[in-house]
Amino acid sequence: MRPMMTGERPRGAGGLASSLALLVCASLFLASPAMAADAPKIDTGNTAWMLSSTALVLLMTIPGLALFYAGMVRKKNVLATLMQSFAICCLVTVTWFVIGYSLAFTAGNAYIGDLSQFMLQGFGKTWDKDFLLGGTVDTTIPESVYMMFQMTFAIITPALICGAFADRMKFSAMCIFMVLWSITVYSPIAHWVWSTTGWAGAMGVLDFAGGTVVHINAGIAGLVCALVLGKRVGYGRDNMHPYNVGYAMIGASLLWVGWFGFNAGSAVAANGRAGMAMAATQIATAASALGWMFAEWMTKGKPSLLGIVSGAVAGLVAITPASGFVLPGPALIIGIAAGVGCYVCSTSVKNFFGYDDSLDCWGVHGVGGIIGALLTGVFAFGPLYGGTGGSAHQLLIQCYGVVATLIWSGGMSFVLLKIIDITIGLRITKDEEVEGMDITLHGEQII
Amino acid sequence: MKLVMAIIKPFKLDDVREALTPLGVQGLTVSEVKGFGRQKGQTEIYRGAEYHVNFLPKVKIEVAVPSDLAEQVVEAIMKAAHTGKIGDGKIFLMDVERVVRIRTGEVDAEAL
Numbered sequence: 182m183r184p185m186m187t188g189e190r191p192r193g194a195g196g197l198a199s200s201l202a203l204l205v206c207a208s209l210f211l212a213s214p215a216m217a218a219d220a221p222k223i224d225t226g227n228t229a230w231m232l233s234s235t236a237l238v239l240l241m242t243i244p245g246l247a248l249f250y251a252g253m254v255r256k257k258n259v260l261a262t263l264m265q266s267f268a269i270c271c272l273v274t275v276t277w278f279v280i281g282y283s284l285a286f287t288a289g290n291a292y293i294g295d296l297s298q299f300m301l302q303g304f305g306k307t308w309d310k311d312f313l314l315g316g317t318v319d320t321t322i323p324e325s326v327y328m329m330f331q332m333t334f335a336i337i338t339p340a341l342i343c344g345a346f347a348d349r350m351k352f353s354a355m356c357i358f359m360v361l362w363s364i365t366v367y368s369p370i371a372h373w374v375w376s377t378t379g380w381a382g383a384m385g386v387l388d389f390a391g392g393t394v395v396h397i398n399a400g401i402a403g404l405v406c407a408l409v410l411g412k413r414v415g416y417g418r419d420n421m422h423p424y425n426v427g428y429a430m431i432g433a434s435l436l437w438v439g440w441f442g443f444n445a446g447s448a449v450a451a452n453g454r455a456g457m458a459m460a461a462t463q464i465a466t467a468a469s470a471l472g473w474m475f476a477e478w479m480t481k482g483k484p485s486l487l488g489i490v491s492g493a494v495a496g497l498v499a500i501t502p503a504s505g506f507v508l509p510g511p512a513l514i515i516g517i518a519a520g521v522g523c524y525v526c527s528t529s530v531k532n533f534f535g536y537d538d539s540l541d542c543w544g545v546h547g548v549g550g551i552i553g554a555l556l557t558g559v560f561a562f563g564p565l566y567g568g569t570g571g572s573a574h575q576l577l578i579q580c581y582g583v584v585a586t587l588i589w590s591g592g593m594s595f596v597l598l599k600i601i602d603i604t605i606g607l608r609i610t611k612d613e614e615v616e617g618m619d620i621t622l623h624g625e626q627i628i
Numbered sequence: 629m630k631l632v633m634a635i636i637k638p639f640k641l642d643d644v645r646e647a648l649t650p651l652g653v654q655g656l657t658v659s660e661v662k663g664f665g666r667q668k669g670q671t672e673i674y675r676g677a678e679y680h681v682n683f684l685p686k687v688k689i690e691v692a693v694p695s696d697l698a699e700q701v702v703e704a705i706m707k708a709a710h711t712g713k714i715g716d717g718k719i720f721l722m723d724v725e726r727v728v729r730i731r732t733g734e735v736d737a738e739a740l
Contacts, residue, residue: 253674420679422672481673491675528676541675 222311224321230451231326237442238333242340243270245435249494250344252428253487253540257617258348259424260625265343268352269359270336276363277332284368286331288315291380293369301328315377320449330446331371338367338395344540345403348413349614352622354607358597362402366593370394370586386582387561387568387575389458390447392502392554393586400547401587402594404538409598410607412537414614424627426487433490437466440497444504454565458504462497465504465516469496472520488524491545495523498549503557506568511560518556519549554583629724629736630698631690635663635717636709638687647708648691651700654740657690667715686717692724692740 247266251259273281278301287294297303304325312324320327339359346355373381374388381393388394413421423429444462448455473492478484499519500512507515527544538544558579563570601607613621620626636644638660645656662683669682693701702719710716729739 420672420681421677422679422681423674426674481676483673485673487674532676 222319222321223309223323224311224450227320227450227452228322228326230455231322231330231446231449234442234446235326235330235333237439238330238337238446239270239439241436241439241443242333242337243267245432245439246337246340247432248428249432249436249490250347250429250540252425252430252432253423254347255421255617256424256627257619259428259619259627261352261618261622262343262347264352264623265355266340268356269340269343272356272360273336273339273363274332276360277328277335281335281363281368282328282331284364285335285371286314286328286376288376288378289372291378291383292373294372294376294378304328317377322449327449330449334391334395334443335363335367335371338391338399339363341396341399341546342403342406342542344542344546345538346406346410347539348618349410349608350406351605351607351609352618354601354605357605358601361597362594365597366398366402366590367394370398370589373585374582381582381585384581385568385575385578387506387557387566387579388502388554388582389505389557390444390501392498392550392557393582396498396501396546396550397554397583397586398550398590400543400545400550401591403542404536404547405591405594406598407536407538407543409595409602412535413539414611416537417535423487426485430486430490433494437493437497440466440501444501448505454505457508457565460509461504461507461512462500464509465500465512465519466493466496468513468516469493469499469520469523472496472517473524474520476521476524491527491541492520492524495519495545495549498523498546499553499556502550502553503560506557506561506566508560508562508565511556511562515553515556515560519552522552523549551583554579629692629727629740630695631692631722631724632698632701632705632719633688633690633722634705634709634719635661635686635688636705637711637715637717638685640709640711641687641689643708644689644705647704648701651697651704653691653693653697653701655691659688659690661686661688665715665718684715692727694737694740 243266247263250266251262254262280296280299282301283296283298284294287297289295307324309323312320312322312327314320314327339362343355371394373379374386374394375382386393415421440462441459445455445459448458470489470493473495474484474489477488496516496519499515503512503515523545526548527541531538531541531544555576558576559571561568561571561575569575598607609618609622617626634644641658648656662685664682664684667684669680669684672679672681691701698721702721705719726736727739728735
């Protein structure tokens, strides 16, 4: 996602494209603003791939994540759960256009961007130019495409949080929380890690496609939501069996396919690194799915469909920060670690502490994100990104990234939830919860 | 007249219907029901959350027949729905005071 580290330059797919890219790079070194260029510098191959990736990542939220979550809730809350992902998609699109993109990707300071691209101003002038991230790093794609690609990440991150408070949050409260969260939590953390001026990127935190920015971020926010909202009525006593695990399987499969846009797209180029990210993603996901399946088979006696698809999602999460930094061998190890680790955290650990993280937002995204972020520091392969590779020092830097995300996201989420709780209230009434959110909040239901 | 009500395993429904037709049974009402007997329930596990499902899906059939046919019907259902495993179900036999065919107003034997 952060397209190039220092000293790195984009490479085109073919010979002609790469020589063109070299020319572009050379001119970058010589003439600094490079705005007066007469030859087009947009790389069509890279742009085509990024347009495709953007569509793939949007597919992850609608309908991928929407179906994944809706399949796991009870019949009376299926439509409300689908509605959450869809509404967040629309809300964050507008938020990102108005202020989110500007706060995340303009220069600003080390902690947050500025308002120089409020309402995406400036797009009318630069629409046919290659986008220089932070004015310095050439992405070789138009800024409209870069902004859209990043928008799809900004959309899925809050949508992931919905898994933690399933079945019990007011729709109005959720809309307000998600908009505020996108502005005050997502944009700053994306800025830290992926902008040219952010402190985490400068420190050397490796996060290829969003282990910290997307998954740990959403995971900890979800855990805070689960704790602040409290358990569902009847949790641990009533039969809360999923409406349709088949929906969850379809949703997880769409997530898997869309994730190639998420991870391989984060190379911001159609190049060897994107290919390696794709390979690592596939291998880690399969390994994690098998890890979860066998762990469940051994401890509970049966390998469940919900188990294997949950394991696949855990693997996708864990390989996210690592994908452009590791080779296929380590991807397998990261996958197995995520499958088994997330299984334990979503079952035994959750039951031990007794919190109702209903669809395991923390257990899968938080824990999987942390496993992936830390193992990236261990297994990073230097030549792939022009860095020094995995080391104890890199692991320590990864820890800073993880801890900072946990603190900022957890703390801000808590504050936002408390403010909303005091003003309009967070939770639906007990009667509404028993009756189901589909009919009480949206006036629709599955018969 | 008698009413035979039987609770059977869902996948035995077609066998039962085929066994009753040769006996001259003219009609049958079927409902999908849930319940438990000695079979008790099953355990479902979703991501480590265990739910004991007390009520299992069954099919209830109801057939009203002339009294002299009742024993044969009971026997036919028993044979057709039998698997020998726990959970095969039960048959209840009861008296019927009156039957009315709504379309014609015919009563009792003519209405069956």
